[in-house]
Amino acid sequence: MGPELEAFETEFAQYCEVKHCIGVGNGLEALHLLLRAYGIGSGDEVIVPSNTFIATWLAVTECGATPVPVEPNIDTHNIDPALIDSAITPRTRAIIPVHLYGQPADMDPINALAAKHGLIVIEDAAQAHGARYKGRRSGSLGHAAATSFYPGKNLGALGDGGAVLTNDEAIANKIRQLRNYGSTVKYRHEVTGYNSRLDEMQAAFLRAKLPMLDRWNSRRREISVQYAQLLAEADICLPKAPEFAEPAWHLYVIRSKQRDALKAHLERQGVSTVIHYPIPPHRQACYQPLRGCRLPIADVLAEEVLSLPMHSELNIEEIGRITTAVLGFRQSTRRPS
Numbered sequence: 001m002g003p004e005l006e007a008f009e010t011e012f013a014q015y016c017e018v019k020h021c022i023g024v025g026n027g028l029e030a031l032h033l034l035l036r037a038y039g040i041g042s043g044d045e046v047i048v049p050s051n052t053f054i055a056t057w058l059a060v061t062e063c064g065a066t067p068v069p070v071e072p073n074i075d076t077h078n079i080d081p082a083l084i085d086s087a088i089t090p091r092t093r094a095i096i097p098v099h100l101y102g103q104p105a106d107m108d109p110i111n112a113l114a115a116k117h118g119l120i121v122i123e124d125a126a127q128a129h130g131a132r133y134k135g136r137r138s139g140s141l142g143h144a145a146a147t148s149f150y151p152g153k154n155l156g157a158l159g160d161g162g163a164v165l166t167n168d169e170a171i172a173n174k175i176r177q178l179r180n181y182g183s184t185v186k187y188r189h190e191v192t193g194y195n196s197r198l199d200e201m202q203a204a205f206l207r208a209k210l211p212m213l214d215r216w217n218s219r220r221r222e223i224s225v226q227y228a229q230l231l232a233e234a235d236i237c238l239p240k241a242p243e244f245a246e247p248a249w250h251l252y253v254i255r256s257k258q259r260d261a262l263k264a265h266l267e268r269q270g271v272s273t274v275i276h277y278p279i280p281p282h283r284q285a286c287y288q289p290l291r292g293c294r295l296p297i298a299d300v301l302a303e304e305v306l307s308l309p310m311h312s313e314l315n316i317e318e319i320g321r322i323t324t325a326v327l328g329f330r331q332s333t334r335r336p337s
């Protein structure tokens with residue numbers, strides 16, 4: 001917790017257009033510390049997307065609360081604000097919208113519902129560094145946000161890292177205390193805290209990379225436009241950004257009814273793809289009591305999604321090869337009658 005961290009916290013807070021950035025050990029801990037800072041625990045319910053990386057749910061169970069899944073809009077892949085109201089109970093304390101794949105969630109209706117019911121809104125912004133919603137940066141759209149600097153994120157460290165973002169000074173101070181053994185004065189421990197620090201080396205790497213983030217993100221945006229043009233005729237469902245969104249294009253996720261065959265075809269053509277995510281949280285062994293619950297949209301997405309290569313360093317020749325391989329799948333499956 002030296003000068004590199006302090007400088008990075010100031011610079012990243014400025015970038016995200018919030019007052020406070022507090023570096024922590026990783027994204028999962030950023031979410032978990034936030035829930036603890038808001039006093040959320042046993043007996044409380046927290047609304048989470050059914051379609052997300054498992055860390056969103058793990059943070060909730062880690063603090064003793066219950067994750068209550070809400071289905072996504074099938075086109076945006078993000079939590080459907082229209083379905084949140086009926087998931088709210090007297091025990092609900094918070095909503096964690098996730099800007100999945102770098103696409104901002106529809107925050108205005110979520111914030112309006114939260115205000116009506118007195119709930120906290122914590123953004124999971126781990127995939128959305130630099131994304132904007134109606135002109136505002138992800139990380140500045142709720143009461144607080146958690147983000148991750150895992151090396152594969154748009155802004156990645158050379159190891160693990162994470163941060164909490166907020167305009168709320170009291171919450172910022174609680175996070176500073178919780179990340180440092182529950183201490184504000186050395187060797188005095190007011191609460192049972194954690195060791196969750198963003199170390200000086202990672203902060204220094206992040207400071208060196210932050211000035212390039214907007215350039216990298218705009219290259220991702222260009223690639224998404226090229227994919228959309230070149231794949232317009234492909235027999236797959238392309239991601240579409242809603243009008244309110246300026247996505248960070250962390251991933252370029254398409255949908256196909258023949259996803260597994262398409263994935264195998266692309267692999268044969270030398271194009272690696274990844275499934276984000278093959279098993280939704282409610283079907284994981286660790287959430288076995290929830291396995292009977294019906295979340296059909298999350299299930300369909302797990303069967304149909306496929307992430308095409310997406311990175312700021314992809315060049316036009318590679319994009320050509322990838323899109324040709326995708327278009328070739330349709331031809332190879334068209335059988336003579």
Ligand SMILES: *Cc1c(COP(=O)(O)O)cnc(C)c1O
Pocket residue numbers: 026027028029052053055056098100124126127147148149150160161162
């Ligand atoms: C990566 C990620 C996290 C967790 O971040 P870690 O730093 O890996 O702990 C949480 N939520 C989402 C949506 C993520 O993509």
